Amino acid sequence: MNDFLKYAAPGVQKINPYQPGKPVEELERELGIKNAIKLASNENPLGPSQKAIEAASDVIGSVNYYPDGAGHKLSKALAEKHNVDKTSITLGNGSNDILELIGRAFLISSSSAVYSEYSFAVYPLVVQAAGAEARVAKAYLPEHSDMPYGHDLDAIVKKISSTTRVVFIANPNNPTGTWFNQDELNGFLKKVPDDVIVVLDEAYFEYMPDGFKPDTQALINSYKNLVITRTFSKIYGLAGLRIGYSISHPDIADILNRVRQPFNTNMPAQAAALAAIDDEAHVLESAALNALGLKQYASEFKQMGLMFIPSIANFIAVNVSQNAMPVYDALLKEGVIVRPVGSYNMPDFLRITVGNQQQNERVLAALKKVL
Numbered sequence: 001m002n003d004f005l006k007y008a009a010p011g012v013q014k015i016n017p018y019q020p021g022k023p024v025e026e027l028e029r030e031l032g033i034k035n036a037i038k039l040a041s042n043e044n045p046l047g048p049s050q051k052a053i054e055a056a057s058d059v060i061g062s063v064n065y066y067p068d069g070a071g072h073k074l075s076k077a078l079a080e081k082h083n084v085d086k087t088s089i090t091l092g093n094g095s096n097d098i099l100e101l102i103g104r105a106f107l108i109s110s111s112s113a114v115y116s117e118y119s120f121a122v123y124p125l126v127v128q129a130a131g132a133e134a135r136v137a138k139a140y141l142p143e144h145s146d147m148p149y150g151h152d153l154d155a156i157v158k159k160i161s162s163t164t165r166v167v168f169i170a171n172p173n174n175p176t177g178t179w180f181n182q183d184e185l186n187g188f189l190k191k192v193p194d195d196v197i198v199v200l201d202e203a204y205f206e207y208m209p210d211g212f213k214p215d216t217q218a219l220i221n222s223y224k225n226l227v228i229t230r231t232f233s234k235i236y237g238l239a240g241l242r243i244g245y246s247i248s249h250p251d252i253a254d255i256l257n258r259v260r261q262p263f264n265t266n267m268p269a270q271a272a273a274l275a276a277i278d279d280e281a282h283v284l285e286s287a288a289l290n291a292l293g294l295k296q297y298a299s300e301f302k303q304m305g306l307m308f309i310p311s312i313a314n315f316i317a318v319n320v321s322q323n324a325m326p327v328y329d330a331l332l333k334e335g336v337i338v339r340p341v342g343s344y345n346m347p348d349f350l351r352i353t354v355g356n357q358q359q360n361e362r363v364l365a366a367l368k369k370v371l
Contacts, residue, residue: 011109011131022337036335039353039363041239042174042204042315046289046356048237048272049282055275056241056268067267074270077277078245083217087250090257091265095203095231095244099126099168101256102227106165106197107132114159115168116151118176118344120201123168135159139176142307149309149317149346150178153188160196167192170201172208175341175351177311182214189223197252200228203244204313206235206283207290212312216247224249227256232269234314235286236276241269290314293354300364304371309349317341317351320371324350330370336363 005013021040028036071091079086092098103126107113112133115123127134137155142148151169160167169188172179180188185200192198205213219226231244243265246256276282297316301308307319320327328340328350339351352363 009129009131011128014128016343021339022332024337027332027335027337031333031335033333033335036337037355037359037362038337039355039359040337040339040351042234042313042353043239044235044237044286044314045354045359046237046282046286049276049279051275051279051282052236052238052272056272059267059271063267065267066263067265067270069263071265071270074265074274075245077274078247081277082220082247084220084247085250088220088247088253090246090248090253090260091270092229092244092246092260093264094233094239094242095201095229095246096122097242097260097264098227098229098244098246098256099123099199099201100129101259102166102197102199103127103130103132104259105255110163111165112161112163113166113168114156114164116156116173118149118173118346119151119168120170120174121343126168127166132165133163135161135164147178147180149176151180153180153184157188157191160192164193164196166197166199168199168201170203171214172204172311172313174203174313175315175339175344175346175349176309176317177204177313177315178309179208179212179312181212185214185219186222189219189226192225194225196225198223198226200226202228203231203234205230207287207314208312209291220247220249224251227252232273232276235283235290236273237282237286238269238272238276241266241272243269243273289356290354292357293360296357296360297352297354297364304368315339315351315353317346317349319348320350320367322348324348327367327370331363331366334366334370336366338363 024036024038075089107130109131113127114135116137117139137159140150227248229246233239309317
């Protein structure tokens with residue numbers, strides 16, 4: 001039999017595919033249980049906005065036609081939201097798609113990319129697929145009192161070399177929930193060479209308290225090498241429709257659109273996203289529910305004597321003081337799906353999505369039981 005792997009591109013040969021959170025249906029089928037809950041993939045427990053549901057429903061009868069390949073209406077609305085020109089917007093099949101476009105456009109086998117350890121798993125996948133060199137910066141040590149496991153921006157700068165074309169940073173970061181402020185971000189961007197693309201992944205931006213959010217418009221105006229990625233999968237609750245976008249200098253957006261697949265965002269997704277932008281009440285309600293959930297987890301973990309990483313995203317990483325996989329497996333038997341993060345070199349941690357109060361209480365009760 002042919003070993004087709006040896007015919008694959010060198011970078012592809014080394015890739016371990018991304019492992020999504022276990023679906024509820026799969027767990028219930030495997031264990032013969034009912035009423036399982038999933039808090040593993042950082043989804044909004046409130047679901048999508050009713051306005052988004054209605055907008056998607058309104059166009060579903062027209063899906064025999066191709067969607068608007070340029071996403072004109074959505075791009076225009078996003079440009080107005082961020083006070084940038086429409087030519088600064090690139091639409092993606094989720095923000096993951098944008099990350100892939102950046103890798104395809106700017107990384108080759110003789111180049112390198114920099115990211116921090118404990119960063120989103122897609123960054124190394126993008127770099128490996130391009131056959132580029134991954135230069136991984138050390139994160140803050142656990143004993144760092146302000147931001148354990150967070151990005152050390154100075155360490156990232158030191159990893160940049162003459163071959164570096166792309167730097168990936170996330171604010172807040174997945175899977176740690178850690179963050180950095182506007183001054184730290186500005187200081188970092190000033191140190192990055194102008195010919196290095198900086199990707200600022202803001203998938204969880206809307207969950208950040210107002211005083212923590214960087215000024216997107218000011219950053220884009222100040223740094224032409226900056227690409228900010230956003231998604232409708234998290235607080236907007238449209239994960240199943242796969243839609244995201246980036247904001248960048250028009251020259252970078254032009255390059256990304258050269259490698260973007262035609263019709264990469266579908267008609268219901270564009271319609272739902274357009275409606276979701278206008279439903280500020282749903283965003284505020286989702287953020288408020290999340291803030292309460294984070295406090296709920298932090299309080300309980302302290303009482304349980306468990307170390308956790310402070311988070312301003314819609315999840316929290318907790319150290320269960322042992323190999324987390326047996327704990328994860330035991331939680332599955334309780335009908336609770338969370339996320340082990342051993343693949344991030346955090347073998348003692350579980351990442352738990354913030355749900356509604358009842359879901360959170362069920363997770364905490366199950367965790368106390370299995371521990």
